[in-house]
Amino acid sequence: MKLKLNLKDKILKPRRWIEKIKKNREVFVIVGMVMILNIIVFLSELLDIPHYLLGAPRTLINWREALFLSILITSVGSIAIVMIQHFVIERKKAIKALARERNLLHALMNNIADSVYFKDNKNRFVMVNKAKAEHSGVTPKNIIGKTDFDFLPKEIARQSFADDNYVMKSGRPLIDKIEKIIHLNKTDHWVSVTKVPWYDEEGKIIGTIGITRDITERQKILEKLKESEEKYRNLFENMPGAYYRTDREGNLIMINPEGVKLFGYNSLEDILGKNIAQHFYFAPKERKKYLKELEKNKGNLRDFELTLKKKDGTSLVISDTSHFYYDKKGNIAGIEGVFVDITRRKEAEEALCKSQQEFASLFKSSPEALVYLDKDSNILDINPRFTE
Structure with missing residues (x-):
């Protein structure tokens, strides 16, 4: 087992070193150059390389000069190594x-339902x-280089x-432009479109970035609403x-055109905000x-008779059907209801009552004997003279 592990280590160690060299290639190149230069300097004390290679006069370097050059080369090489490592x-x-940002961008773009796209300055x-x-209706690769006309x-x-x-x-x-899009396959969608400028590193506009959101269902709901x-x-x-409709204080916050007309006002603006107690009650x-x-009737009234006044001060007999309405917390927010003008009906009832009273008075005081019969000749009433 140990032999196998040792053999494996012997195989893996060179590979690890090769990987390290590949990752730090620039550093190893500088180190190699420094070593080669040092070797050349030290050999130059023993071998006059320029003399033998180029035919130059003999110029042997003594050991002090060689040591100085070696230190200088090593120092410069070390600085270069540090700088290259940092770079x-x-x-x-x-x-x-950059790779992380690119991955985040792709993850974001490909995991949202909205359409996201980048266009160049040729659209x-x-x-x-x-x-x-x-x-x-295509793949992401097939759409590149094409335009909306496709x-x-x-x-x-x-x-x-x-x-x-x-x-x-x-x-x-x-921002948020609402459009109806019809595709070439005749399908249509309502969309919300947002487009912004796309800038390069120098701040120059090189195209547009767009986001299109399908709002078809929302638009259908809005249309129904x-x-x-x-x-x-x-x-x-x-x-x-x-x-x-009134608020808690009795101020009128809503009324239909019939109500404006009923109370003798000229416009909706003229009547809204009026306090019912102060402006409509005598x-x-x-x-x-x-x-x-x-309150006694648990917040509901039906055909409750009121005498109110119009804008000009004349009286108005009203039949009111109303109830409390509530806010989201369940508190009373005000009163809403319907006023029905029964002034003419009340006048007719009063006239009929008066007529009946007059008839009864004449019927009873008549010097003639009178009898009141129904259509079947049944006696309904007789006056005092009839009994005499």
């Missing part, structure tokens, strides 16, 4: 940092992530070119009653009675 270490650090793709390639209809591609050129010429970013809001607005503005104390009644 090599810094270069390796820079290479590692050609030079780098894209997987999402961009998938949305374009993947989008001409009108949309022209607009994309115009946006890229605007960003490059102005140096200003284009818009439709719902329009339906609610139509209902709110055209309902027969006066819908209103006696503000009556508002407190109403609130007590609302």
Whole structure:
């Protein structure tokens, strides 16, 4: 076992040294040169190399000169070794940092759902992530060097070119531009596009960097919400009653056009903010009675009769159906409800009551004997004269 290990060590040690030499090639070159120069200096004391090789006059170097030159060469070589080591270490650090940043960029680009892409100043793709390639129906390699005209209809591609050129010429970013994209395969998507200038090391704009986010589902929700809001607005503005909402202090914060008209105001701005107790009650104390009644009925009232006043001071008989509304914490935020104008109905009821009273008075005081029959000749009433 020991023999096998020793044999393995003998094989691996040279390999390790070879790897070290490869990693620190510049340092070993300087060390080798220093050693060779020292050997030449020491040999020059024994051998007059210039004389024998070049035919120059004999100039033997004594041992002191050889030692001085050797020390000088070693010192200069040591300084060179330190400097080269520092340069090599810094270069390796820079290479590692660059590789780390490149890996982070690729990891980020290829693990997000948004399309990320780099374009040169000719609007050609030079780098894209997987999402961009998938949305374009190709691989990342096949999209490099191509433009939007290769993947989008001409009108949309022209607009994309115009946006890229605007960003490059102005140096200003284009943030969250909402567009409807139709691909060559006729599929369409709503997207949010952001484009920013791409600078080189000298601060010169060399292209654009873009991020495109698919917001199709969000746009569908917004469209449905818009439709719902329009339906609610139509209902709110055209309902027969006066819908209103107040805050906790009784200030009017919402009312429909019918309510503006009902109270005799000229515009929505003219009526909003008015305090109900101060501007719509003849006696503000009556508002407190109403609130007590609302609390008594657990925050809900139906067909509660009120006499309110219009802007010009005339009276208005109202049937109020209302309730408390609450904030997210469950606290009472105010009151909302519907006012229905029953002034004419009340006037008709009062007129009918008065007419009935007058009829009863005439019926009872008539000198003639009178009897009141229904359609089946059943006696409903008789006056005093009839009993005589």
